[in-house]
Structure formats: structure tokens, C-alpha cells
Amino acid sequence: MLAVKVPRQEAEKVRRKLIELGVLAKGYAVKREGEFILFPVTEPVEGFELVEADFGRLEKRPHSYREVVEVPKDVKPLLPSSFDIIGDIAIIEIPKELMEYGKAIGEAILKVHRHIKAVFAKGSKVSGEYRVRELIHLAGERRTETLHRENGIRLKLDVAKVYFSPRLATERMRIFQKTRPGEVVFDMFAGVGPYAVLLARKAKLVFACDINPWAIRYLEENIRLNKANNVVPILGDVRKVAGRLEADRIIMNLPKFADRFLREAMLSVKDGGVVHYYGFGPEEDLFSEHEAKIKAIARELGFKVEFLERRKVRPYAPRQFNIAIDFRVLK
Template sequence: MEYLKVQREFAEDARRKLIREDALEREHEIVHEGDHVLFPLKKKIEVAGCETVEREGPLKTRKPRSLREALEGKLSDEDLANVPTSYNIVGDIAVLELDEKIMDKREVIAEALMDTFRNLKVVALKTEMVSGEYRTPTVEVIAGEKRTETLHREHGCLYKLDVSEAYFSPRLAAERRRVVDQMGRGEHLLVLFAGVGPYAILAAKDADAKVTAVELNPKAVEYMRWNVRKNRVDVDVVEGDAREVTPSLGKFDRIIMPLPKLADTFLNVAVEALNPNGIIHYYSFAHNTLEATGHLAEVLGAMGLRPDILDAVECGSYSPCLSRYCADFRVESL
């Protein structure tokens, strides 16, 4: 292999010249020898004050571009077909869901995931879906450090959470941005089912909103209070059942309801807390937009109301057939 041997103080200038001339070979590592730097060459080139030398230089170790690529040669084609193409990365923890057919390969898959994302320190396997009163996932650490607490950054905010104690989806980052970007300065915002505070804190930080956040899970509340302090925002954190505490909180210009499975059972509570001409962001699981907005209309219709739909967006999948939808709407009388 031919290398261009350059004195260290001139190495950066030489590197730029090689790039301009398309002469820098990319498959081998740049080599350091004493006071010289050796650049691998893809073609001959003359550079004043430098010489061309022969070396057996090392190849670059290329990071896999995907989990499946990292597993090629380690799993059969049949097993590779069952490897997930998506997973949640929360801070330095990856949370995986695996098909039962490849559950016995979980350690191999976890190690390959850590090779793919070098910043990962933990891989956790979700062994049960989000469930229970507090919407917490059941997870098992299968690679890396034996912990489930992490720090996650999103839109300039920092969140501490435990992936086994509180629900958090990094896949909703763009959706949280979409909602907060609609807000006017100083709005009164109520976030129900607030979790560790991603909607509430972002709204307080970027929209200068007067925010109240309600959460039932005491562990999530503990993390949310830490996150509020750490991000230096003003959020009124309320621990309790939304049905019980919301009536005493006053009226709001905007209400966010990020609990797709049960939000319809809380709609009456949200409507009562909404100022005239206020907006609700209502999340649900459905097969399509028409089904999502249709069910919303049915629930409101039973209250003698109807939704004035401002927007309805798909914001993530729940299963091969079901997606998460958000309907942004105002409330009108029938």
C-alpha cells in the first residue's frame, strides 16, 4: 500500500490537498510514525517536501450501518428476518422488543446493537408491554451496565428517568415539537398523564407557557420534579388521578392528553377544564385517521358536543395494524 509521508506540522495542509485532488484512500487508517503522518493513497500524487512510501497499513474498522448488518454472519437468514428494524434509544440505554423465535439469540443481538451504537451503555429487553396503573414497561437488562436509569436529551432539554419505572418514548420527539410550536406565548397549558415531563418542560421552556402537569405514577412524578429543576423552568407538578385533581386546577387554553389507550375516558374531564375556544391535543390508537376522528366524535357526541378538527396527524405505529394519532380540536356544541 502506498502512503504519502508528511512531516506532522504540514499534515493538515497535505490532508486537504489530498481530499481536493481525490487522492486520499478511505479504506485504510492514517498512520502516525514519530514526527511524520502517513496518508493512504488511492492514486499517485506529487506534494512538495513529501515522499511516497510502501507500508502494510491497517484497514479501518467500519461501524455497521444497521443492527441487521451487524448480525450478518452471526445469525441465520431466517433469524435475521425476525430482527427488529426499530427500537427505542433513551439516553445511553436501548430498549428492544424481540420475537419469541429469536429470544434465545438476545445476548448476541444486544452485543451487536452496542457495536452499532457506540454510545450505548445498556441494552434492555422489554419482556411485557406497557401495562398497569402506572403504564410502566417490564424490562430486563441483557447487555452492558446493570442499570435502567439514564439521562436523555431532547430539543435542548435534559430528562432523567428509569425506563423500568416510567413510560417515555423518544419516538414522540417530533410530535412534541409539533404541538409546542403551535403555542402562543404565555398560554395556560394542562398536560395530563405527563410522565417525566417532556411536553410540560418543552412548553415551559420554548413557549413561556404557564404549565400544570398531572401524573399518577409517583416515581414519574419524582423524576419530573427533578427534570423541572434541572431545566430551570416553572411547571406546577400535580401528583394524582387526573379525574380527581383536574376539576380543582382551573381553566386552560390548551390541554394535551398523551394516553392513547384511555384518553377517551378522560375527555369529559378535559372538556370541563378547557377555556372557550381552547384546544385539546387528543391521542388515540386507530387503523386510520378517519377511525381516530370518528371515535373522538362519538365520545364527544355522547356529551352533546362535537369536535372542530384543526388537524389530525399520524405520529407513530403501535403494531403492524394500529398507529398513534393526534387530533387537534376545539369543542363545539351540537
């Protein structure tokens, strides 16, 4: 095949020129011959030494597991285009019709994403007090503990024993940016500590409560891993703790039931402090119901609320969103 031969020192400059001219042949590995580099080209190029040479084909690495997965053609359109990655574990939601090809899907994911060591399918919705879901092993190691990196912190967790969603990383960073140095924060539903450990980098003190003993066990480990010694882990029902401490900022990341804990949040926040409330809302009216509940509880307690920000955090179900409402409590 036709090639341009150039001294090694000029190779990078020439490569860019050939790309600019649109004549560099794609899919071939460039060749080295002593002090020279040979570039495969699709047509003669003026001003360069041209030679004939054989080139090896570049191995084309697939970008998606869908390119290599071995499933019948008719079910291919059902393959999900994305999945969650927590540390080195992939968790994919596959439709019922694809369940019998679970192993093939898992193996394809392992093949394309070399850093993933285990693949699980979602076996149920997130449920119960601990907000965990069943997982079905598809391929790779039968291990559910992993180390996840997010926003510059390291989080050890067991995906089968605690709640954790990597999709909230941006939201957590947003709250970090709102936090002011010297604040006292109360993370009412802390899990393994993705908010608490991150906010501890700015806040003076972070109280982090969870009712799931596994979550608190991992939170304690994450405090050590990240040297977040200003986080106070509290194991138990937040109802027993609330009102017994005072915070400048409260995080209520229990979207399914947060409305049931508004009284506890308002009793625990200082006059002028801020509550970050999470919920789920239908597309056509995301916030009204939640805001009405917030106002009603404030009224009952004789407080005032000032709404600061409302936002969609992420899609949750068809035409349903995970939403956030930030509000200030005036006592």
C-alpha cells in the same frame, strides 16, 4: 504502497484533491514524516512527489450491532434493525425465536454503542393504568434509572417504573411550537414531564397530573433539574382535578384511553382553548371514530368543536398508527 508526499500545510487541500480525483486509497491511516504528510494512492498522480511507503490499516468500526453479534446465520435475518435509546439504556424488541440469543444481542449493542451501559428486551406490551411494560435484562448494568436528553431538557426517569417513549420527541416539539407565551397548559397524563417541562419554557403555568406516584416523583426531580418552577405537579386521578382548573391548552397523551377523558378535557379548557388529543387508529380510517366521539361529548356538554389539525404521529402496530387531533372548544 504508492504515496503522495506533501508539506503539512498543504495536506488538507491535497487530501480533497485526491478524493476529487478518486485516487486516495481507502482503509489506510495517513502517515506523518516530520513536516510532511504521506497519502496512500491507488495510482500515480501527476504534479505531486510520489514515494513508496507502508501504511497501517484503519480499524473499520462497525455501524450496527448486527455486524458483530454472535448468533447462528439462519436467525440473522430476524435481528431487529433498530431499538430505542433512553439516556444510556437501550430497549430492544426481539422476536421469540431470538430470545435465547438475548445476551449475545445485548453484548453486541454494548460493544458498538459505547455510550450505552445497559440493554433490556421488551418483555410485554405497555399495559395497565401506569402504561408500563416488563423488561428483561440482556447485558450491561442491571440499572433502570437514567438521564435522558430531549429537546434541550433533561429528564430523569426509571424505564421500569414509568412510561416514556423517546419516539415522541418530534411531536412534543410540535406542541411546543404551537404554545404561545403566557398560556396556562394542562398536561392531563404528564408522566415524568416531557411535555410539561418543555412547554414550561414558554407557558405561564403548566398543571401536570399523573396517577403513577413514580412518575410524579421523577416529574418533581425534573422540575428541579430544569428549573421549571412554573410546573405544578399533581398526583392523582385526573378525573378529580379536571373541571377545577381552566387552561388555554390541554394535552391528552393517553392514546389507549383518551376517549374516556374527553368530558374532563372539555370541562377544563377555556372558551376558545385548544385540546391536543391522541389515539390509535387503523390505517384505513385513522380519525373518524375519534372525531365522532369528540363531537358527541361536545354536543352533550352544549359546546362546539372546531377541528384544527389531524396527523399521524408514528406507526404503532401493523397497519395501526398513533394519531393526533388538535381541536378548539367553543363554549
